[in-house]
Amino acid sequence: MTETGIIPNIDRFGILISACQGYGTRYNPSNNKIKIPALQTVQTNALQAIQDINDLAAPRDTVINARFLLFQQLPLYVTRVISALIASENVEKVTIADAMVLVRKIRGERKSKKILSPSPQDPKQISASQHSYGNQVEFFAEFITFVVYQSVYQPNETELLEPALRDFETQLREANKECVDVNTPWLNALIARDVILYAPKTGLVDLALATKKYVKSVNAISPDEYAQIASLKFTRPRKKK
Numbered sequence: 001m002t003e004t005g006i007i008p009n010i011d012r013f014g015i016l017i018s019a020c021q022g023y024g025t026r027y028n029p030s031n032n033k034i035k036i037p038a039l040q041t042v043q044t045n046a047l048q049a050i051q052d053i054n055d056l057a058a059p060r061d062t063v064i065n066a067r068f069l070l071f072q073q074l075p076l077y078v079t080r081v082i083s084a085l086i087a088s089e090n091v092e093k094v095t096i097a098d099a100m101v102l103v104r105k106i107r108g109e110r111k112s113k114k115i116l117s118p119s120p121q122d123p124k125q126i127s128a129s130q131h132s133y134g135n136q137v138e139f140f141a142e143f144i145t146f147v148v149y150q151s152v153y154q155p156n157e158t159e160l161l162e163p164a165l166r167d168f169e170t171q172l173r174e175a176n177k178e179c180v181d182v183n184t185p186w187l188n189a190l191i192a193r194d195v196i197l198y199a200p201k202t203g204l205v206d207l208a209l210a211t212k213k214y215v216k217s218v219n220a221i222s223p224d225e226y227a228q229i230a231s232l233k234f235t236r237p238r239k240k241k
């Protein structure tokens with residue numbers, strides 16, 4: 001569920017608590033989980049969970065954006081290397097054909113913008129993105145090994161020689177690993193937030209619905225008073241097909 005669904009849940013939960021406080025001593029549930037202090041604790045935990053995610057988001061986005069910009073340099077770099085190989089003296093056509101297979105693998109791993117987006121929240125998309133970047137690094141490493149093995153590949157440009165190519169490979173690997181590492185606490189924070197909001201019986205949504213049911217059952221609370229909370233909607237994430 002996006003933030004547009006989560007924040008309203010928390011805001012409405014606050015309205016629900018306030019209404020229950022307004023009922024005074026008439027709000028006296030036997031269920032300890034929906035007593036006002038317990039509801040307030042859930043509200044506090046939900047707000048803290050949102051803050052925890054926000055605190056992790058900025059450094060995460062910075063690292064992911066840096067990786068995105070670094071990997072954007074890869075296609076042009078590969079094009080320069082393959083062009084230097086093609087321009088080499090006495091290079092065989094079959095050598096160029098084999099090298100182009102690896103070039104196409106590198107370029108073919110570029111997924112849609114959705115997968116390479118700096119801030120996806122779907123763990124499956126994040127996993128696919130990491131895998132995509134990881135594949136690009138491995139194909140690039142294979143490409144380097146193939147090209148520098150060719151005796152005819154002897155460019156005068158130092159940035160096209162093996163040391164520079166390996167250095168760029170290292171940069172790509174480190175950038176991808178840093179993104180993997182920074183994603184872990186952020187994903188854990190998302191999981192913790194979802195437990196607070198959606199856990200069966202103890203999550204904010206289920207507690208809110210139970211609270212509304214209890215208020216509706218209290219004869220001392222008039223229909224007009226119940227109407228204060230009747231329209232409050234609490235939603236769960238849609239199940240993905």
